[in-house]
Amino acid sequence: MKRRSELPDREALRERIIGLGERSVHKSYYPELQERMGDLERFRALLDQSHDAIFLIDAVAGVVVDASRSAWEQSGFTRSAVVGAYFLDLIVPADRGRIYAFMDSSAREKKMPGPLVTSLLRSTGDPIPVEITLKLVRFSGNLYAVAVARDITERQEAERELRIKESAIESSTDGILILDLEGRIIYANRAAGEIFGCASPGALTGHAFQAFLTDPDGALSVLRPLALGPSLHGELQGQRLDGSVFDLYVSGSRVKDEKDRLLCLMLICRDISDQKAVEEMKRRAYEQLERNIEQFAVLGDHIRNPLQGIVGLAAMMDDPAAGQILRLSYLIDDIITRLDRGWVDSENVRQFLRRRENFGR
DSSP: OOOGGGSOOHHHHHHHHHTOSTTOHHHHHHHHHHHHHHHHHHHHHHHHTOSSEEEEEETTTOBEEEEOHHHHHTTTOOHHHHTTSBGGGGBOGGGHHHHHHHHSGGGTTSOOOOOEEEEEEOTTSOEEEEEEEEEEEEETTEEEEEEEEEEOHHHHHHHHHHHHHHHHHHHOSSEEEEEOTTSBEEEEOHHHHHHTTOSSGGGTTTSBGGGGBSSTHHHHHHHHHHHHSSEEEEEEEEEOTTSOEEEEEEEEEEEEOTTOOEEEEEEEEEEOHHHHHHHHHHHHHHHHHHHHHHHHHHHHHHHHHHHHHHHHHHHHOOSTHHHHHHHHHHHHHHHHHHHHHHHHHHHHHHHHHHHHHOOOO
16 A cells, blocks of 8 residues: 555646646647637737728638628628628629629639629618629638628729719810920820810820920920919910911919829810900901091081081071071081080990900000
8 A cells, every 4th residue: 555645646636637737748739829829819800900891701601600890890780690691691682693603613713803893781781882802712621712892982982083073174175284294295185186186185195285386485484384383374376286376375283292292284275266366356346446436526527617618608698598508507517416426425335345345455
């Protein structure tokens, strides 16, 4: 019979039984297990901080076996509602076939598709526009699909606003040119192509703006001040591809980024040849009006001078016809008086035109 001192220590025996003894095989793996568990927790915390919704899907059953926090928070579901659900049930019905075809066994050897633009379903049934990247992976012999869904609501809204702005620029009746900092055209809308006689706006790109002016130095009068000041406008002589010349009105502004760095120059061009022709026609009409007004004043004096002589002679005549001569003379004088009033009215018209149309200066 062994002595009590030879019996194994009860505490040591207990530690060996539960795997904490000095000779325990489990004890040698315990620190490594703790380290791996810590790595796993940190990795999981990192995934949960991502704004992308990440799903781990059983590629055979199509069931979600795990998901990041964003996957259920963005959709409005609980984690328990997402994990265990069929992944295709979380996608809008119209796009389920594309994702099913990718995860189907007959397609697993095919090339990986690019990102799929589709929509996830919220718990309310409303769609969330997303861009999904799918990848097949194997864990312990099992095939899984990793789906990373990125919310593209803001991107789609920005793209929509950009399309509206592009459509507005393209439909503008004014020619719009965007120039780099060296004065080369990098964009032209449809109206700009028509103004400069191009079959398509693309024919303008790559050319220096000064190539479409009769005086190349005229471009410097626009671009140089524009590079220093916020805006500029003026008139130039434009030249089309066929060599024809026209009157060109140009207004320009600088385009900067959010850090106030100069990116490019934008010019708004307008063919004002017709407008200039109308202005010239108005100017000539105004000059003719002034000549007519002056003639009214001169002719009135020229008529009154001999008329006064006729009246004087008729007054001295002792003849029955003298009364008729005086009556007709007074009638002519009345007509001249009305012409004088018309001259005054014409002068008022001239003053009005000078104020409103800025002609005659």
